[in-house]
Amino acid sequence: GIQVEQSPPDLILQEGANSTLRCNFSDSVNNLQWFHQNPWGQLINLFYIPSGTKQNGRLSATTVATERYSLLYISSSQTTDSGVYFCAPGALSGNNRLAFGKGNQVVVIP
Amino acid sequence: DGGITQSPKYLFRKEGQNVTLSCEQNLNHDAMYWYRQDPGQGLRLIYYSQIVNDFQKGDIAEGYSVSREKKESFPLTVTSAQKNPTAFYLCASSIRVRINAQSGANVLTFGAGSRLTVL
Numbered sequence: 001g002i003q004v005e006q007s008p009p010d011l012i013l014q015e016g017a018n019s020t021l022r023c024n025f026s027d028s029v030n031n032l033q034w035f036h037q038n039p040w041g042q043l044i045n046l047f048y049i050p051s052g053t054k055q056n057g058r059l060s061a062t063t064v065a066t067e068r069y070s071l072l073y074i075s076s077s078q079t080t081d082s083g084v085y086f087c088a089p090g091a092l093s094g095n096n097r098l099a100f101g102k103g104n105q106v107v108v109i110p
Numbered sequence: 111d112g113g114i115t116q117s118p119k120y121l122f123r124k125e126g127q128n129v130t131l132s133c134e135q136n137l138n139h140d141a142m143y144w145y146r147q148d149p150g151q152g153l154r155l156i157y158y159s160q161i162v163n164d165f166q167k168g169d170i171a172e173g174y175s176v177s178r179e180k181k182e183s184f185p186l187t188v189t190s191a192q193k194n195p196t197a198f199y200l201c202a203s204s205i206r207v208r209i210n211a212q213s214g215a216n217v218l219t220f221g222a223g224s225r226l227t228v229l
Contacts, residue, residue, distance in 0.1 A: 001169075004152070031215035041198060043220040048207060050215065086152060090215060098167070098218070100145075100152035 002027040002091045004101035013077045013108045021072040021104045024085030031090030032063050033098065034072050038083045046072070046085075076106045112137045114221035116201050121226045123195075124204075131186045131224045133201035135178045141216055142184035143202040146170060153200060159184055188226060 003026035013019055025032075034046040047054050047061040051068065054061055057078075063070040070089075074081055084105050088098040114135045123129050135142065141160045145153040155168030158180040173192025178184055184203075188195045200223045204216035 007153065030209055030213060035218075035220075041200075041223045041225075043200065043223075045217065045219060048215070048217045050209075088153075088218075097155060097158070100217075101153070102150070102152045 002029070002089055004061045004089060004099050005021060006087055006101040006104050008104065009102065010105045015077060015079075015110050016081060017077050017108075018073070018075045019077060019106070019109065020087055021074070021087075021106075023072075023089070023101060025070075025087075025089040025099075027068075027069050027089075027091040029065060029068075029089040030092050031098065032065075032070055033088045034061055034070070035086045035088065036081075036083050036085065037103070041042055041079070043086070044051040070091075072104075072110075074106070077106075079086075079110055082106055082108045084104045114201060114203055116199075116221035116224050118224060119222065121224060123219055123226070123228050125228055126190045127193060128190060129188045129226065131188070131199055131201075131226070133184045133186065133202045134177075134182055135219075135221075136182060137199075137205070137219065138181075139203035139205055139219070140181070141204045141206070142178070143204070143218070144168075144174070144176065144184070145200045145202065147198040147200060154158075156186065156199075192193045195226060195228045197226060199226060217226060 084103040143158040144156040157176045159165035201221040
């Protein structure tokens with residue numbers, strides 16, 4: 001199946017700082033989603049972004065499908081941004097099943 | 111409000127007992143999924159169902175069973191055959207986004223999860 005590598009695995013940010021999370025994947029995709037898991041375990045879908053760039057408030061995401069990577073930008077980070085960010089691509093050949101990376105653990109300190 | 115309800119939130123069971131986790135959605139989504147998450151790990155797919163009365167095994171189906179008798183409901187049973195059942199279980203449903211005339215992509219919404227501990 002598709003291999004997913006997320007970096008950095010752990011990140012500590014001062015409130016107000018900006019950061020970039022990276023997701024590399026091993027196959028051609030027609031589906032890619034970013035999720036945020038809060039400290040209580042709830043996963044929220046942030047973006048469906050198989051290609052191109054999208055923005056939602058302080059978050060934006062870019063996927064370059066031809067080069068097999070996606071980036072999630074967090075600007076002006078807040079303590080509520082803490083949690084784990086998961087990238088989940090779905091391969092063209094994978095029957096639409098998403099593969100999850102191990103995540104980026106982000107801690108935002110006040 | 112539309113969403114996915116998982117119950118119970120926390121569950122403790124003795125080794126050798128079967129347990130059933132409930133998942134109900136009122137989003138009118140066709141597809142539903144069960145994932146397992148272990149500490150520090152990503153999510154792994156247990157079972158999924160694209161339509162009522164049909165379901166497929168995911169990557170780690172051994173020791174689990176499911177049913178899909180109603181569109182809204184997709185319960186997961188963790189059987190005594192599952193060797194290491196202690197984990198966080200997440201249910202999801204999806205809406206299909208059209209990519210082109212031939213294909214689409216499933217965009218997932220998750221429930222709040224059920225944490226199972228086997229003593």
